Structure formats: C-alpha cells, structure tokens
Amino acid sequence: MTQQVTLIATSAMGLESIVANEVRNLGYNPTVDNGKITFQAPLSAIPRCNLWLRVADRVKLVVGEFKVKTFDELFEAVKALPWERFIPEDGAFPVTGKSHKSTLFSVSDCQAITKKAIVDRLKLKHGIAHKMPETGPLYKVEVALLKDIATLTIDTTGPGLHKRGYRIGQGDAPLRETLAAALISLTNWNPDKLLIDPFCGSGTIPIEAALIGQNIAPGFNREFASEQWNFIKDKLWEKAFEEAEDLANYDQPLEIVGSDIDHKMIGISKNNALEAGLGDLITWKQMQLSDLSIKQDNGYLVGNPPYGERIKDENYVTNLYKTLGELMQYHETWNIYILTSFKNFEKVYGKEATKKRKLFNGFIETTYYQYFGKNK
Template structure:
C-alpha cells in the first residue's frame, strides 16, 4: 500500500497522449521536479502545493494534474473496497466536500467494469469519511473533489483531479474548426521538432490556428494555463490562494515581450482564417502570427531553413478519402520546391509517404484520442552557424 505523504511532499500524476510520454517527462524535469514513474500515457512525479500550481499553469503537453491518494493490489471488488477504504480520505476531503468518481479505467485487470469500479470506490470513501467525521450523512454542498481510478494489471491507483476541464483548454480557442487538433497535442508536436523562435514556421492547414498559436506562446514563453481556472483553487486547506497567486505572477514575469518571429498560418477557408485571428488575439499573440487565405498548391517561400508543422486532412475530417492522393502529392511537390526546409506532419492517412513521394526520416506513432496517427518527420539540413 502506498499512502499520501503529506502536503509538503506528494506524488502527482500527469496523463498525456499515448506516444508523447518523453515530451511531458522533459517538461516536468525542466520545471524542476523529480520523476518517480513513467508508464503508458502517464508520468508520475514528486512535488508540493506549488508544484500543483506550476504543473497546471505551466505544462503544455499534459492533460491534467492528479494528486495520488494511494495505490494497492486488487483482484476482487472486496479488495477494491477495502483498499480504497484504508486510504486517508479525511486528509483531502472536508466534511461538506462534494466528491464523486469522475472516471474509472481498467487495462489487463480482473476488475473491468467502469461503472462498478466507480460505485464501489464511492461507497468505500463514504464509509471511511463516516468514521472520520462521526456522521451518517454528508451534505456535499461545498467544494468539488473529482476522483479518478486507474487499474493496470490489477494494480489500483486512486487520485484526485486538481485540474477540472482538460489542460488542453487554454481559454483562447472560443471558436474552432470541425476537427481541431488539441492544444496540448499541437504543443507536443512542436516540441518534437528542433524549431525555435529564430526559424520560420508555416502551417498550411492551420484551421482555427492552434499550431501557430501554440508556437507563438512557446516563443514568447507564455504559460498555457495563465488565463483559466482549476478545480483545486477552491481546495484552500490543501493549496492556498497565495500559492496560485505566486505562480501566476512568476509566469507573468517570465513572458518575453520583445520578440521577433516569423510564424505563418494558411487555410483555404477565409472564415477559418478569421477564426484563427480571433483565437490568436485571445491568446495575446496576434502580432506574432501572419494568417492568410491560401491553398496548399500556392505554398512557396523565398527563405531557407524553414519549418512546416501541420495537421492536414486525412479522411476523418473531410469524409472523402478520394481526394487524399492528390492532396498529399501536392504537399510533396510544394515541400520539394522549398529550399532546405523541414516538414513535420501528423496524419492518420496510411499512404501519406507514398503520395508525398519521399520516405520520412522518422515516423512516430501517436494516438490522437482513439485515432492512430503518425507523425512524419522530414528533416532538412541545419542552417550554418553564424560567424562570430
């Protein structure tokens, strides 16, 4: 049994897209925290109350931040019930706190029914809190404490969700395309490339502008969670308002205001281009991105050593796979015409390399929700170093 370690030291869990664990791991290390476990779609790390705030506000590629309450082995519902009941829930949930099991998932475990796992977990917590608070009835009319339960090979992990709405919801994307790429996935894709603010970046299928906006926020060092709220902000007995205030002020101080970048977003639909501009304005990066209505067939650039980072159509979005061969052939032709550029594209289209006419230097499998996609990486030459 692993128990809660006290507010000075906790185990925090950050779920992410499958295939992007290494990107998130580096982000957490860069924030200054020690990794304790890496598993499929999840990174566990040690931290304190400030770490909860920093991770929620500062991590670009995580889906949410969970406080691990405990873990144990369970092969029967009785073992699940007893394991959950033994955990120190009174240290987390006040007497009038509203708590429920938001989600349960099970992989390669004897217990596999999410609804049963949820109901038994809730019952066990109620019974534990009855003993702790010497009551038979809870009002549950105060702060919210959503709980998540994971089972992997009969090992149960129980955690509190500090985030609320997924971290991909930065707050800037009020308007979006029919099949937008999630903000945290877009950020992860950019982080998988060598791009930095000194190099040109073009997204020729920008849709509502997510990839260019995330790139601009990175270049300006704008923390992704600065302009949104989190469930744990009401947990004042665990994390003080001052913790949140200090981390937000710290993030504000680290923004780079004087920056010159060349980031461009194109889309065939003028309405989408306008939506992208509105979203960029909300994100505070509208002056850093040039959006325009342009067909992929018209893609050209006179400068060398640029980057294409994009999420082109692949049938799921447009519902017509017949046009994909021509589209990807055009992508390949336009890329070939660019001088010493690199191209990175995520797609679920299995024939992408065939019609682009070039084998990718690297190919990474990434799950975009339930859709298996590939991140094709065509790496151009590095620019020569500037002389002293």
C-alpha cells in the first residue's frame, strides 16, 4: 500500500505545540487541536513518527470520521469503512471508546456496536462464515465521540511512547519520559552547554537530554504494535531504523550532570542510563543541593524537585527552593528551569520567573518556571 493515510499524534495538554513542531521536523504538515495533532502522510510516517516523536503519547491511524446521533447510524457508518485494508483475517481488534458532549453517551454501547460492525465488514470482505479467530497481531480500535463527531482509529504504537525501554528502575513519583523531553525542548539548550539536574531521581531528565543531545531516536530500543502489521512492509521499518541510526550523532560530546540526595536513586539512574545505551556520557553524583558547586558560565539547570504533595513536608520543600534561589543568585548567566506545583515558588525562590508555562505532570497541575540567564 502506497496511499496517504491520516495520522493523529496524541499529546498531554499544554504540549501540543511541541509535538506539532516534531511532526513538522519530520516533514509533515499538522493541524493542532486540544490533545491531538493531525496530519496526512505516507505509510512510512507510521514507523518514523513512532521512532522519533519524543513528546507525543502515541500515534493513531484514522480509519474514518463522521457525524452520528443514533446507534443505527453508528453501525452503518462504521461498517462502511474499509477495515479490511488494515485488519487481516486473524487480526485481534479489541475496541475501546470515549464520548464527550455527544448524543451517544453510552461508551459501552458504542464499543459493542462498533465491534459488531467491524466483525460484519471483515467477515464479508474476508469471506469468513465462522467466528473471527482474532489470534493474530493486535489492532486496537478506538471509537471516540466529541460533539457528535465519531473518529475511528487504530493505535499504531502499543505501550505509550513514554515507554522508551530504558527505565529498569524508578522512584516513588517518576517523571514521564515524554514530559522530561518536553522540559528540555522548552529550553534553548544545545549539547555544547553544561546541563545539570540537581533533583534527578531515576535520571529521566538527564537521560532525555542526552538522547536529544546526540539526536538518538527515543523509540530506537523498543517495539511497536504496527511492526506486526502486514500492510506496512518490513522495508519501511528497516528504512526508518536505518535513518535513525544514520542521524544519530554518537560522537557529540556532552556535559550533563544528574545529582540527588538519595544514593539509591543515583544507582538507579546509572542503571537506566546504561540501559539507554548512554554508558558514561552522564555524570551522576550523590549529594545535597547545598553542596552543588557551579564553576562555569552560561549553563542550564533543569529540574523537577519535590512538590510537597508527594512527600507531605512543606517545610522541607520551602527550604529546598530557598536554598536553590540563594545558590543561583550568584550565577546570572545560567538558565534555570523548574517544574513544580508549589504555588509560592517564586516568593520562596526569591525572584520572579522570566516566563511561566502551565503543564500537567500526570494529574498534577504544575508550572514550569523559566529564568533566562544573561549572556557573558
């Protein structure tokens, strides 16, 4: 199949513009809506987007979209879609669903009707008289209704894109890899500059920075659901992996430091970095924030420190942020980026941010405080 397809890259709220830029950088022209970035592309975009999108949650293939207000309309419209193009005779196709501000509000009924319509279509087109076996590759279908518009998609990704494959250990409140990549993308850091994360936890921010710094595709060390699909030829996947290997700059020197007060987390960070194939590219240190010694100009500090909600200790958090502010006031050339839900961060830190951005860390509403350094 060489036809163009419609794809949706899903995104956490507040990160749509970053994902859209990633899609553009891959050569496609996206349109942006809340939580999703839609674009037309050849089939080769499915391997490429799954390999390269750092901030997106997953990539979905759009089978069809239509307005619907009754279950009969839903059944007939779903049955009219060309499912046989994508799902083979033995394909497994569970159906998930969601509905928002739509006449058809019963998600379970929408799922059941969608499933039956696809079964009827596939049995007709594949010439099957018996029950569909569903013993083959996975084609996870979603029926999503928004304001009476139904969008039918198949998930090309499998486990979410934040599952890079390198996290073999983590702490109590790990930062998603996709969000960590977004935090780096929202800076103007480049790999010839020093980057420090003094609250590194399991090492996600330094590891994502290293992957970005050496232009390593974030999906290079994992598998995707659509790798098993027979309508995407193996050569498209092979070409995508070859492109990722060719574009990686393994010779790019990096100066990235991750530190944490907990020696166990430093051990976990080291193991995760090794699993990511980064070896000794990142320097890991077990130390308190007050022991951080900065001797260079024009560096970057990017961190996701404790918020208070998680450790139930507001005094500890307050003292931590105060210490950070006192430390960084002597380094005016440094660019400082802190993600936290702590409402009085600027007051405790001792300085108003140059720029702020609302982001969600899971279900926690946070602010990304950005302090731009003075060039020296």
